[in-house]
Amino acid sequence: MPTGNEYAAEQLKTQGNTHFKNGEYEAAETCYGQAIQKNSKNPLLFTNRANARLKLEKWQEVIDDCLKSIELMRENMKGFFYLAQAQLAINHPNEALSSALTAYDLCTHSSQQTSNAATISALVLKCKKAKWDIRERDRLRRRSSLLSTLESNLESQCKRDLFEITEQASTGAIGAIEASDSKSELLKAHEQNLADLRTAFAISDPGNMAKREVPDYLIDGITFEIMHDPVVTKNGRSYERATIIEHLKRSPTDPLTREPLRIEELRPNIALKEACTEFMEANSGWVYDCIDGEEDRDSRWAHLSSS
Amino acid sequence: MFATKRLGKELSKMQSGLPNGIELIKADDFKEWLLDIRVVDANPIYQGEVYRIKFMFSPNYPIEAPEVVFVQDESHPIPYHPHIYSNGIICLDLLDRTGWSPVHNVESVCISLQSMLTGNTKKERPPGDENFVRSNTQRPRDINFVFHDPHV
Structure with a gap:
């Protein structure tokens, strides 16, 4: 050329x-x-x-x-x-x-360890959140279809029973007062069944029951957020990679002990990373919502623009 | 880029409870907060007084230290302490650029200030206070303090 x-x-x-x-x-x-x-x-x-x-x-x-x-x-x-x-x-x-x-x-x-890591981390979380949203939508759809099938089953059972009572009343097998009492009892039981069914579904929804708090050991001591790529320091404390690097670039010391600490001395904490991932998988909806409350997206990507 | 989220979390934690003698007064935004502290044990120098502390945060908090000063008004004096100038500027290593660590937070700074007062026995200003207060035009974060005494 x-x-x-x-x-x-x-x-x-x-x-x-x-x-x-x-x-x-x-x-x-x-x-x-x-x-x-x-x-x-x-x-x-x-x-x-x-x-x-x-x-x-x-x-x-x-x-x-x-x-x-x-x-x-x-x-x-x-x-x-x-x-x-x-x-x-x-x-x-x-x-x-x-x-x-x-x-x-x-x-x-x-x-060169750049601050891009934090920006890309944020994008990774956004993708995970989008993935989770789709899964959650499907789950709700599935669950509500099962619920509505069960509800309509209860409904038709109730109608059959009501019809039977009407039949018995018309043939004179039971009296009119008895029939009307049975009917209202039946309707009451039906309402109760529906309510119980809905409660059972609500309880079985982990999103409904889970305690909405990220355990401290999954939280980065600098950003106070759940970690996505934790690294461990010489003294055994773990931090989110992007934020501890940001700190070490200013001051090459361990945040807790003040001993000298260099970026190369950080090690990935694989087990903790898996624990964080597992927690996020189970609780994504609200974990990500906390993370997502960011104001200006463009400024976050800004430093990655053309060169 | 960190400050908003981190301060939001600190705020909700502080709203659910603070140590005795520390009170959140104003936190309407993520730039400037006011807190009150008082000394809870029987140190005669600080009896019956409440001190107001102003925190100023940069967008890079907590990677960067907050600026922290005592502020004076009718009901809040500046406490006497060999490391606190009469204009409210505090000489404390953890608030200095090189002494700050991002694992500190608003609550832990308040506790440090509280215990700095609790342990003090001298009702006096730093040496050269008058001169410093008259001539200082710098913001606290730009002053290079020399820490003479690591024990106070």
Whole structure:
């Protein structure tokens, strides 16, 4: 390839970045597109265009760009990160989660430990929440269909019994007063059965019964939130990877003991991670709701924008 | 990016109970909170007085330390202590940039201040208080205190 084209592509990319920074996403998209025509082998051009297209909510095209970029470069944190956002937007939370986790892995294994980890963590949680929402919706649908079947069974049983009493009364087997008493008793019992059935369903719903509190041992002592990727320090305390790294970059000391502590000395706490995951699986609805109360999404992604 | 969520959690925890002698006065936003403390044991220096503390948080709290000062009004004096200037500025290592740790929180800072007063026997201001108060224009977080005495 003539180097002139590579140079031209680089120029167009810079123009695109300027447009992007000014919030002119369509112009940025166009510039990146022209750059790609000059040089289709640079994975960064595709991820930059994907980021512009994310802003324009062209989800399918974001996905195409990301896949192309990942094809050109496997270790592609941004590619997977944008891909996950687009997949989430078109309501494919399983794919989105797997992309987000890949981005997170690439981020934490990269040599420079950046604050991207916190941002990607947040996206991972969003994907998990979306996944959980779908599961929960299905579960409610299933449960309520079983409940309504049972309710209609009770209903028809009650009608049959009422009909029988009417029959007996009409043949003179029982008196009119007796018949009316039995009927009202029957209706009362029927109401009670319905109420019992509904209570039983409510009790069997773990979301209804579970105590809404995350145990302290699953909570990061810095953010006070449930951990998603806990790491353990020399003294045995665990913290969320992204937040302890944020602290260590400012002050390379153990938060509790003040002994010197370097990022390289942190170790993943796999058992605790599994405990957190298990807890989230069981309680996702409200655990994620607590996590989700975030104000401005865009500012969270901002530092990942084009370069 | 951390502060809002973390302070929200601290707030709901504090609303369900605080140690004796510590009271939450105002926490309408996640920038500035007011708390009152008093010394609960019989230290004669602080009998019958209530002190008001102002916390100011940056968006990076708790990675960054909060700024914490005593504030004065008709009913709240500035407590006498060799590490508390008469304008309310506190010289305490855990509030200093290098002494802060993100595992501290509003409640634990209040407890530290409370015990700093409880253990004090000298009804005096820091040396050079007048000069410092007259000339200081810096915010507490920008002052580099030298910690002479780790025991007070």
